[in-house]
Amino acid sequence: MMNFQQLVLASHNAGKLKELQAMLGDSVQLRSIGEFSQVEPEETGLSFVENAILKARNAARISGLPALADDSGLAVDFLGGAPGIYSARYADGKGDAANNAKLLEALKDLPPEQRGAQFVCVLALVRHADDPLPILCEGLWHGSILFEASGEHGFGYDPLFWVPERNCSSADLAPADKNLLSHRARAMALLRQRLGLA
Numbered sequence: 001m002m003n004f005q006q007l008v009l010a011s012h013n014a015g016k017l018k019e020l021q022a023m024l025g026d027s028v029q030l031r032s033i034g035e036f037s038q039v040e041p042e043e044t045g046l047s048f049v050e051n052a053i054l055k056a057r058n059a060a061r062i063s064g065l066p067a068l069a070d071d072s073g074l075a076v077d078f079l080g081g082a083p084g085i086y087s088a089r090y091a092d093g094k095g096d097a098a099n100n101a102k103l104l105e106a107l108k109d110l111p112p113e114q115r116g117a118q119f120v121c122v123l124a125l126v127r128h129a130d131d132p133l134p135i136l137c138e139g140l141w142h143g144s145i146l147f148e149a150s151g152e153h154g155f156g157y158d159p160l161f162w163v164p165e166r167n168c169s170s171a172d173l174a175p176a177d178k179n180l181l182s183h184r185a186r187a188m189a190l191l192r193q194r195l196g197l198a
């Protein structure tokens with residue numbers, strides 16, 4: 001198995017970097033693609049897998065390092081899985097607060113039992129930009145959408161995501177607890193096994 005001491009993380013999201021580095025531990029150093037470029041690639045894929053591979057290849061090309069990408073999002077049952085791969089762009093690029101406000105509005109008056117949702121995470125690791133065999137790992141986290149925001153931790157949709165196994169929102173969870181339960185944690189556990197780190 002290849003030894004990845006340094007990986008570039010193909011993400012401009014500081015929340016992801018923090019969570020993924022905490023999950024990986026000291027044996028692998030994640031360097032942000034922001035050290036190399038501020039230009040974000042257009043996420044043109046139709047699936048989490050395609051977008052994760054696209055971001056990983058782009059980062060490997062720019063940095064010359066093996067690259068890890070995370071493509072993730074929130075799939076809401078009542079919305080047929082939306083916003084899904086478009087989660088970051090749900091409110092047309094206006095950011096997390098606008099995304100959360102739009103989601104609350106879309107589910108206004110919907111009863112609790114119809115508010116099911118899951119977070120999805122796909123991790124893609126490429127050894128180099130043209131790697132013909134990216135390593136792919138996915139994780140899901142089932143929960144539901146609250147009626148109002150709760151909690152100060154995390155990022156993105158965390159304040160609206162109810163975690164049934166803990167009776168709180170994912171933004172109420174301590175970061176270390178979110179990192180044991182989340183979609184990203186599940187995908188990373190699989191990746192660690194694949195890399196022989198588990």
Ligand SMILES: O=c1nc[nH]c2c1ncn2[C@H]1C[C@H](O)[C@@H](COP(=O)(O)OP(=O)(O)OP(=O)(O)O)O1
Binds near residue numbers: 010040072088
């Ligand atoms: O644990 C999470 N807790 C809350 N929200 C989350 C989480 N995981 C993904 N999300 C949301 C944030 C964003 O609306 C979308 C990811 O979009 P996604 O394109 O993968 O990431 P991004 O644009 O923020 O950074 P980048 O593409 O540079 O990695 O799903």
Ligand SMILES: [Mg+2]
Binds near residue numbers: 043088
């Ligand atoms: Mg993105």
